Amino acid sequence: MAKTILVLTGSPRKGGNSDQLAEAFIRGAQGAGNSVLRFDAGRKQIGGCVGCGHCFSGATPCVSPDDFTEFAGYLQQADAIAIFTPLYWFSWPAGLKSAIDKMFSFYCSGTKTRVKESILVVCGEADQMDIYDPLIKTYEKTAETIGWEDKGHIVVPAVGEPGAVQNTPAIEGMVKIGTYY
Numbered sequence: 001m002a003k004t005i006l007v008l009t010g011s012p013r014k015g016g017n018s019d020q021l022a023e024a025f026i027r028g029a030q031g032a033g034n035s036v037l038r039f040d041a042g043r044k045q046i047g048g049c050v051g052c053g054h055c056f057s058g059a060t061p062c063v064s065p066d067d068f069t070e071f072a073g074y075l076q077q078a079d080a081i082a083i084f085t086p087l088y089w090f091s092w093p094a095g096l097k098s099a100i101d102k103m104f105s106f107y108c109s110g111t112k113t114r115v116k117e118s119i120l121v122v123c124g125e126a127d128q129m130d131i132y133d134p135l136i137k138t139y140e141k142t143a144e145t146i147g148w149e150d151k152g153h154i155v156v157p158a159v160g161e162p163g164a165v166q167n168t169p170a171i172e173g174m175v176k177i178g179t180y181y
């Protein structure tokens with residue numbers, strides 16, 4: 001059945017490896033009749049959560065409104081989320097971390113996202129797979145805590161320079177994953 005899929009990207013680098021993976025996924029997802037919403041967290045302005053606890057008490061989900069308002073709206077419209085990010089210091093890039101931190105507003109106010117399921121796609125320069133473990137664990141606990149069924153993760157290793165991902169089978173794989181997600 002056709003779904004609305006939120007594609008959440010993390011890289012500040014426009015057109016880089018994770019963007020190219022996301023775009024291949026979008027081609028597959030749209031080709032299969034799904035609708036796609038896209039939020040490029042690495043290129044938005046989202047301040048850090050200050051833990052004030054006033055979430056969802058005013059006109060916007062966070063009482064310090066910023067681009068999180070748009071992201072929160074997408075979380076209330078989408079059936080599924082697909083996260084595409086580069087690995088930055090074994091973790092999310094800062095912009096994506098800020099977006100995820102502000103999801104605390106859903107958690108602390110007991111507000112449900114509409115999203116039911118999630119996948120993670122992470123790329124990085126390292127070719128040792130254990131380098132990706134901290135981010136994968138963080139993603140898994142995030143999905144569990146916010147109430148998304150984790151449909152799995154994909155690591156695209158050994159891609160450093162922008163465009164390196166084009167020399168891997170991952171692009172074709174993402175089209176297929178987009179088709180069947």
Ligand SMILES: Cc1cc2nc3c(=O)[nH]c(=O)nc-3n(C[C@H](O)[C@H](O)[C@H](O)COP(=O)(O)O)c2cc1C
Pocket residue numbers: 011012013015016017018019085086087088089090091123124125126127131159160161162163
């Ligand atoms: C600030 C920064 C931190 C990074 N940290 C890591 C890292 O911890 N491990 C790794 O394998 N690659 C690391 N990388 C490399 C990126 O993950 C890699 O170049 C990736 O392909 C970038 O994806 P993008 O083109 O979508 O931005 C880092 C790059 C930057 C700029």
